Amino acid sequence: EETHRPTSRDLQFIAAVGICLEASHPGHRVRVLDFGGAFGHYFDVATSAFPNVSWEWTVVETPTMVTLAARTEVGQSIRWTSDLDSALVERWDFVFASGSLNYVPDPIQAVTKLGRTAPYVLLTRLPLWPIDHHLPAVQRLSRRDRAGAYPTWVFSEDVFLEEIGAMGEVVLRFDVPEDTARIAGHRGIYSGLLIRSKDQL
Numbered sequence: 001e002e003t004h005r006p007t008s009r010d011l012q013f014i015a016a017v018g019i020c021l022e023a024s025h026p027g028h029r030v031r032v033l034d035f036g037g038a039f040g041h042y043f044d045v046a047t048s049a050f051p052n053v054s055w056e057w058t059v060v061e062t063p064t065m066v067t068l069a070a071r072t073e074v075g076q077s078i079r080w081t082s083d084l085d086s087a088l089v090e091r092w093d094f095v096f097a098s099g100s101l102n103y104v105p106d107p108i109q110a111v112t113k114l115g116r117t118a119p120y121v122l123l124t125r126l127p128l129w130p131i132d133h134h135l136p137a138v139q140r141l142s143r144r145d146r147a148g149a150y151p152t153w154v155f156s157e158d159v160f161l162e163e164i165g166a167m168g169e170v171v172l173r174f175d176v177p178e179d180t181a182r183i184a185g186h187r188g189i190y191s192g193l194l195i196r197s198k199d200q201l
Contacts, residue, residue, distance in 0.1 A: 038069075121194070
């Protein structure tokens with residue numbers, strides 16, 4: 001059976017989840033809302049790293065991605081949905097968003113709503129830049145690939161941290177060196193934040 005070495009992103013995720021599990025004592029069954037989790041890579045990471053935990057994992061994705069994911073062979077512990085509103089009225093042990101928050105129209109509103117559903121919110125692969133305000137931008141995977149362009153946000157580091165301060169307390173911050181981008185001549189490393197929600201504690 002082929003095995004894959006964990007990436008630095010995976011190890012950061014494992015460390016943050018370990019903090020959540022130790023601090024919140026969710027019990028044997030742990031409910032996770034994975035915002036923009038694609039095919040569920042981090043579900044696989046979690047089940048491998050914490051084999052004694054019973055995961056109940058829900059990925060919120062676009063309708064197209066939900067349809068594609070439905071064709072994959074997966075266990076009973078993970079499901080996909082595009083109904084975010086229904087997910088937001090449920091109670092989760094923690095919420096996770098990797099490389100997804102900056103692609104939604106109103107990211108601060110989105111993360112605030114997510115923070116009301118769980119004691120911990122883990123955000124990673126965030127473009128936090130030393131700029132005065134959040135900037136809309138177009139992300140290209142490469143300069144040659146003009147077709148692969150996506151609307152995104154580049155966040156002002158100071159403004160973003162101030163805005164989420166009303167939602168909760170940042171208890172862990174880390175760099176994500178696997179993710180970098182160049183905006184207006186500045187090349188920055190993406191960031192990760194583990195936030196303890198005020199609404200749930």
